[in-house]
Amino acid sequence: MRASGILLPITSLPSAYGIGTFSKEAYAFVDFLEKAGQKYWQVLPFGSTGYGDSPYQSFSTFAGNPYFVDLETLISKGLLKKEECDAADFGTCPQHVEYEKIYFSRFDLLRKAYDRFKTWNLTEFLEFCKEQEAWLQDYSMFMAIKNHFNDCGIDEWEHDIRVRTPEALLYYENLLADDIQFYKFIQFEFFTQWSRLKQYANDKGIKIIGDIPIYVAYDSADAWANKELFQFDEQGKPIAVAGCPPDSFAATGQLWGNPLYNWDYHKQTGYQWWIKRIAFCFQLYDVVRVDHFRGFDEYYSIPYGAKDAVNGHWEQGPGLDIFTHIKEALGDVSIIAEDLGFLTDRSRKLVADCGYPGMKIIQFAFDSREESDYLPHNYNKNCVVYTGTHDNDTVVGWYENLLEQDQEYAREYLNGIAVDPEHIAWDFIKLTLASVADLAIIPMQDYLGLGSKARINTPSTLGGNWIWRMEQNSIQPDLAEKIYRVTKLYGRLGDK
Secondary structure (H helix, E strand, O other): OOEEEEEOOHHHOOOOOOOOOOOHHHHHHHHHHHHOOOOEEEOOOOEOEOOOOOOOOEOOOOOEOHHHOOHHHHHHOOOOOHHHHHHOOOOOOOOEOOHHHHHHHHHHHHHHHHHHHOOOOOHHHHHHHHHOHHHHHHHHHHHHHHHHOOOOOHHHOOHHHHOOOHHHHHHHHHHOHHHHHHHHHHHHHHHHHHHHHHHHHHHOOOEEEEEEOOOOOOOOHHHHHOHHHEOEOOOOOEOEEEEEOOOOOOOOOEEEEEEOEOHHHHHHOOOHHHHHHHHHHHHHOOEEEEOOHHHHOEEEEEEOOOOOOOOOEEEEOOOHHHHHHHHHHHOOOOEEEOOOOOOOHHHHHHHHHHOOOEEEEHHHOOOOOOOOOOOHHHOOOOEEEEOOOOOOOOHHHHHHOOOHHHHHHHHHHOOOOOOOOOOHHHHHHHHHHHOOOOEEEEEHHHHOOOOHHHOOOOOOOOOOOOOEOOOOOOOOHHHHHHHHHHHHHOOOEOOO
8 A cells, every 4th residue: 555654753843842742743743644644654763862862872772762751741730830841941942952951951840740740649650660660670770870870871880780780789779769760750651641642643544653773772771781682791891882884985984882782692582682672662653664674684793992893894693583583473563674775685685585665765866877776766666765864864955965967867867847946855755755665754854845954863973963843833734735635646645
């Protein structure tokens, strides 16, 4: 069935308090999607973020981002007062998230809400804690301990708690008992609010596409509490870390720094941690995009402590075996394989053997020097096509920065129509929707015709990422109608 959707991370929603949340604006966006004939909302990872503000470097692969908890909902429940929220400094720019101000203001307010919440009937909260016990206690302890050590990375903690001696775990569990409950409360509110919003979307026929990074952060509850899952030494430090080799875009490669998996251990356990991780994702989302899918075929290993990725090497991943186990345990789940970048024949075969749709990016198609697999006439139906992803520039910004010969190539491919800067985004949107791909996803910035200032992320850079916010009055009825018409024109209303 042909269908389409829109990519917009929660952080980019407008809201009253500095960052997108599960607020009334999120519900309004669902209404907009319905009126625009869209069947999918891609939201990107939900993880709790740290340094760099990237959801791909999260403190937990299970916990939700505290910033997404809607303060107005807490006001309506009597846990916060409007004047308390209005007095906080969340920044003054409606187009950008000011993370430092969000960090210092939001947690103070969440603590006030928690202090009032403690006097309530806690039945639902206790039920939630019991249901999520497998990850919630470790995560909440990790965050409370991190806060105790002035938010330092795990390498700067006291040795006994970093390596989780039983005596240290008991000591900090007692010392930080209230703080641990505070972080559990935040997760309770996160999942309660998200479940309500997701149900609202599903009731309108809209499915949620989430995102799961292949790796977890070294400074995370997952790595701290489950050292056996990773290539760690006896002191709990990585032996090697993840990245990718030098190429034409990065002369010294990319050093991501994530710990690598001990795949032999995972295989011995029947990939139980991965099965639990994927199953959890499908509690949050209807479809899951698995990032860096090539890493399951083979992964790039860089010695821990290296300054760059030059001296890394490729090692064998679990291959099809892990997905066979996932299918046996969970059935036919809806997964999108992020198969971008340089692919080997083996990694292509892995995607094909799994049967998952891969990804196509229109922005990757127009290199006048060579024929590209990303040109729409080369697609098969079993793929998801994007004008660009969160890691790309907007269409307007990308086109403006294309070499003249590549612009000419694009204009020729579009039959000469891509000449008006005011409509350039729509020309490529139409090309995307017209393709044979079963699913087409368009970033909201492209529907709004925005330039490079609305870009979400520039890979391998620090600062200025994940800050773009959609302005309050951006989603107007005439835009919904225009999107609906073009969606219908290319047979993507999903009603056949």
